[in-house]
Amino acid sequence: MAVVYEKTKLLTEKPLHYCPGCTHGIIHRLVAEAIDELGIQEKTIGIAPVGCAVFAYDYFNVDMMEAAHGRAPAVATGCKRVNPNNIVFTYQGDGDLASIGAAEITHAATRGENITVIFVNNAIYGMTGGQMAPTTLPGQVTTTSPYGRDPKLCGYPIRVSEMLATLDGPAYISRVSVHDVKHIMEAKKSIKKAFETQIAGKGFSLVEVLSACPTNWGMTPQEALKWLEANMIPQYPLGVKKEVE
Amino acid sequence: MGEKMLMKGNEAIAEAAIQAGCRFFFGYPITPQNQIPEYMSKRLPKIEGGCFLQAESEVAAINMVYGAAGAGARVMTSSSSPGISLKQEGISYIVGAELPCVIVNMVRGGPGLGSIQPAQSDYYQSTRGGGHGDYRMLVLAPSSVQEAVELTQEAFDLADKYRNPVLIMGDGLIGQMMEPVEMPERKEKAELPEKTWAATGWKPGCGRDRAIINSLYIDPAVLEKHVNKLYAKYAVMEETECRWQEEMTEDADYVIVAYGTTARIARSAMRKLRDEGIKAGLIRPITLWPFPAAPIAKAAEHAKAFLTVEMSMGQMVDDVKLAVEGKKPVHFFGRTGGIVPTVREIITQVEELAKGGK
Numbered sequence: 001m002a003v004v005y006e007k008t009k010l011l012t013e014k015p016l017h018y019c020p021g022c023t024h025g026i027i028h029r030l031v032a033e034a035i036d037e038l039g040i041q042e043k044t045i046g047i048a049p050v051g052c053a054v055f056a057y058d059y060f061n062v063d064m065m066e067a068a069h070g071r072a073p074a075v076a077t078g079c080k081r082v083n084p085n086n087i088v089f090t091y092q093g094d095g096d097l098a099s100i101g102a103a104e105i106t107h108a109a110t111r112g113e114n115i116t117v118i119f120v121n122n123a124i125y126g127m128t129g130g131q132m133a134p135t136t137l138p139g140q141v142t143t144t145s146p147y148g149r150d151p152k153l154c155g156y157p158i159r160v161s162e163m164l165a166t167l168d169g170p171a172y173i174s175r176v177s178v179h180d181v182k183h184i185m186e187a188k189k190s191i192k193k194a195f196e197t198q199i200a201g202k203g204f205s206l207v208e209v210l211s212a213c214p215t216n217w218g219m220t221p222q223e224a225l226k227w228l229e230a231n232m233i234p235q236y237p238l239g240v241k242k243e244v245e
Numbered sequence: 246m247g248e249k250m251l252m253k254g255n256e257a258i259a260e261a262a263i264q265a266g267c268r269f270f271f272g273y274p275i276t277p278q279n280q281i282p283e284y285m286s287k288r289l290p291k292i293e294g295g296c297f298l299q300a301e302s303e304v305a306a307i308n309m310v311y312g313a314a315g316a317g318a319r320v321m322t323s324s325s326s327p328g329i330s331l332k333q334e335g336i337s338y339i340v341g342a343e344l345p346c347v348i349v350n351m352v353r354g355g356p357g358l359g360s361i362q363p364a365q366s367d368y369y370q371s372t373r374g375g376g377h378g379d380y381r382m383l384v385l386a387p388s389s390v391q392e393a394v395e396l397t398q399e400a401f402d403l404a405d406k407y408r409n410p411v412l413i414m415g416d417g418l419i420g421q422m423m424e425p426v427e428m429p430e431r432k433e434k435a436e437l438p439e440k441t442w443a444a445t446g447w448k449p450g451c452g453r454d455r456a457i458i459n460s461l462y463i464d465p466a467v468l469e470k471h472v473n474k475l476y477a478k479y480a481v482m483e484e485t486e487c488r489w490q491e492e493m494t495e496d497a498d499y500v501i502v503a504y505g506t507t508a509r510i511a512r513s514a515m516r517k518l519r520d521e522g523i524k525a526g527l528i529r530p531i532t533l534w535p536f537p538a539a540p541i542a543k544a545a546e547h548a549k550a551f552l553t554v555e556m557s558m559g560q561m562v563d564d565v566k567l568a569v570e571g572k573k574p575v576h577f578f579g580r581t582g583g584i585v586p587t588v589r590e591i592i593t594q595v596e597e598l599a600k601g602g603k
Contacts, residue, residue, distance in 0.1 A: 042448035063444035065458040071308035078312025107301035
């Protein structure tokens, strides 16, 4: 019998702690497969965030560091500068990267720091229980915007990929989604491309992955994927935002 | 020993770090420590494998230190009081993840933006942890440029030995003044273990476990065990790393306790008091943590009283009182906000004690 699917060895045997229907698991697998296919396991260092993916160091089968909230790009910078031959990636959520870590991500990007950032945007703070994020959509109900996010009170969502793409430092920035198989395949290609950008020494690469949070959105997994497609993609258009040849 | 050079304290510390094998420096400008990053930005790019990076903030700088230390490098950052406050988050994580690094604080007046003049008002912050959680770190307080050089070199070995950050606590004066210094020849690293724990790349069968640089222990029982392990290290530090200097304490009636710049002024005062016939002595803590309680307790057996002198409203005086255990009166004199106490002021304080028979 031919093997048509097997779990990548780049993920450990530890069962994922994510909620049912959460797409972190898919994104973990895509990152792990990219590392595996590129044959860079023994060179790769992952930097875990604070947020739902805080235990990422238990899942990726590479050397890992756990950073303070938002500081993963600074930790990755220190790590990469010491051992430039390592392939260093951060895995960060939208609260971590776009709010408390806005300075660290912006400056790592503008320095053209030769690292790869996997930016998981689910428009909410997941681990702390569904509070408003800098990426929360206008009108979206969260535990700290119970009447819906009011842009007059708390501003508008940040389009991180577009913002960072205005800088000269980044070499590759794209936004992808994992709400259906077609998009998952595209996301995989983009994540691989980001690692290839780093391997080629071209500089900073970031893939923003639109991700579902059924638990904190108060939806079934199927409803959440539909909501992502219908509401998040119009706010966060997919595609390559910057690519330096 | 190399040849004698006239160097500013900040520059001497930077050069001493390089001599100790520090190849990575991440910093952010703040007065009065700017000569450290400036010197590093000139020297490190000229050294193979060296990297100076001006971070976007003190917060980022200390987290770059975390990443570099986690990758196994000798790494340093420096700042001054308000900047050190910003670094506290990172310092707490560095302690939790048991990473070695050296941090320099050229203390200035506070609170808030305070002043840019020398102060010692970060004593509590330095010796009680500073950031959140149960922890300690070695705090070294040089009182001359030469001593700053020697302590900086040693700081890297101590950090590696204990896998814990070491803080060099200077003040604006130590950083800014020029003194003749000799750069000690680089000693071979005192038998330090290989950094097999560092995150440098792993694959199955490579001979070690996967490196996880981390301070998160979600199970309270596991965290308590981890903190107990940290405190076992601190117990060894207390036992073996306590340093101080004593002058004329054997027969002293009045023992002055002071560190850093203040200790130099106190020394001049102590000598003048001796000329006047008042038996004064000086205990100068070199490690502020662990605090040299033993020589103070010993002096308490014969001295009439203690005078703690600080460039603060009185912070180390608490540790002196703990060491004296109420056996003798402990008095305090301090200037703050960036004002440096004078020799005359200290003499007057001791004269008053002697006059009152206190």
